[in-house]
């Protein structure tokens with residue numbers, strides 16, 4: 001009888017693991033509301049617990065980064081309004097990369113706000129086909145979404161400017177072909193901070209890093225991405241998912257008069273180093289298996 005318990009618990013873990021991977025696209029944290037808040041200066045958090053969205057406010061209207069799932073659009077709107085801003089003042093819409101969890105709501109947001117949609121060149125075919133042009137998930141109906149027209153095609157290093165705010169689009173490819181890491185400067189309390197919003201450094205389950213006919217240069221692109229991330233000066237560490245930078249752990253420490261928990265240059269360096277190691281381990285594994 002005592003032996004039965006470990007067997008049963010192992011079985012339960014297996015069942016739970018299978019269930020969670022089958023429904024990975026519906027991670028409950030993705031649609032769980034999160035309190036909107038000022039990160040620093042004119043940069044605000046308006047995403048859910050699991051899907052990060054950012055609002056950059058300016059006297060000439062606002063910039064929104066990440067439209068998230070279609071189901072998240074009302075959440076983002078409510079967060080923006082709770083902060084005292086108008087959803088309709090969203091002039092520019094940007095994304096971290098062309099995956100449904102960051103861009104499925106773009107068509108809806110364009111329709112509701114009239115925002116100009118600006119996307120990195122290599123992700124444009126994916127967003128304009130509603131995910132069908134994606135190298136990995138294009139034939140998976142559960143990952144497709146309403147197509148949205150891109151108003152401005154961005155290239156590596158391009159600046160997006162509005163009302164004095166300047167965001168720089170860094171091509172950090174691999175996770176998607178046009179995966180974008182956004183940087184900007186914010187000023188608070190007389191200090192200027194370098195902000196980095198990481199696009200995604202993850203090698204998803206099922207990604208082929210060797211002999212990938214739909215994305216032959218994928219491994220070189222991942223390495224290029226890590227080289228770019230390592231070169232960026234970072235004070236305020238953010239990303240496309242709250243989990244990248246410890247949103248849930250840092251948020252309770254955000255208090256007037258205390259050090260801003262999102263200022264975390266060491267956390268950024270550690271995250272990038274860990275993700276690069278994960279990539280290299282997976283690449284070595286796949287290279288060996290392909291021999």
Ligand SMILES: [Zn+2]
Nearest residue numbers: 097099175200
């Ligand atoms: Zn993704």
